[in-house]
Amino acid sequence: MTSPKPRVVLGVSAGIAAYKVCELLRRLTESGHDVTVVPTEDALRFVGEPTWAALSGKPVSTGVWDGVADVPHVRLGQQADLVFVAPATADLLARAAGGLADDLLTNTLLTARCPVVFAPAMHTEMWEHPATRANAATLRSRGAVVVEPASGRLTGKDTGPGRLPEPAELFEVARHVLARGADGRDLAGRHVVVSAGGTREALDPVRFLGNRSSGLQGYALARTAVARGARVTLVSANVALPDPAGAEIVPVESAEDMREAVLKAAGAADAVVMAAAVADFRPAGYQGSKIKKSEGSEPEPIRLAKNPDILAELGERRRPGQVIVGFAAETDDVLENGRAKLARKRCDLLVVNQVGEGLTFGRPDNAAVILGADGSQTEVPRGAKEALAEVVWDQVAARLVPPPAG
């Protein structure tokens, strides 16, 4: 017997980014989801009803007066496995936060008991307005995932936060939230910092010492944390991957840059996960102009200086209740070296994986042992880096102190 297709209600409100949501719809239907599109009346000014109907293979209506015999204003929400609103305008967020039910989409939001995701898109001023901030906070406090908009070019010539994240990344949010089900938002109200990628240590304006880290594991951690409801700051060093929807990306290059960005973001964070490969050494002297090769003489050796150990500094500076997670790539005596590192760096958890040729770097999968400062040891068999990310967050969530009641 084939399992029924997950039912998704795709709400669309009246933002120009509605055109990007056609691509999200296509990804959802092609990956086996049963999607009903519920636009607001004004959303149809941007993308018309025939487009939504053709792409979803279902009739589309905006109001509560079509097909009343089926009571669609209640049924759609009750039967959905996920309600995903993209783009969510300032007006839609306000109506949802206020509990209004003046069209089919807001009725559906009131009757849904499944996970609900809003992907806001609007001009920066509207997103930053205290009314919109308050509405987003209200919706989050009720368990919805409100995906932070991306920063970049908006409709006109202006740029700033307010862009709808790319459809492929919104699809990832939908996939993760659906997979975790109704109680999956255990990081709601939490701020987490993730570092990803590999630092580059400049020798001269064109050359650097670097490493093979792709950033895949850190990006998987950021994606899964967004889907679990967290506010995510992703400090990203030299990664050629699409920005995960909803994460605030802080691009950095060197270990020094990363230290500054991580310590700044970590100040008030609930958890910090250092998945980045940070260079232990940098060239001792930076040459302001390109090092020339001179005929007939040997090149100068490169002298190295030690970089700061960010993880150890986080361990020293931690706030009470803050959870610190390190990663360790080991080639031999994996567990023994891991335990020693966990103690030395004073982290709560250390994710130890074996590296070597063909293992881990740049691959979509990973295998690891997660060591806890409390003596725990959790084996994570080889699988997708996202699966490892979920186990890391399970372990972090179990160590977070409960938020104050109220």
Ligand code: C5P
């Ligand atoms: O000592 P080792 O490099 O094996 O430790 C790895 C862990 O420490 C990773 O979590 C990495 O992000 C972090 N690290 C750091 N600063 C350094 C070197 C590593 O935060 N300079």
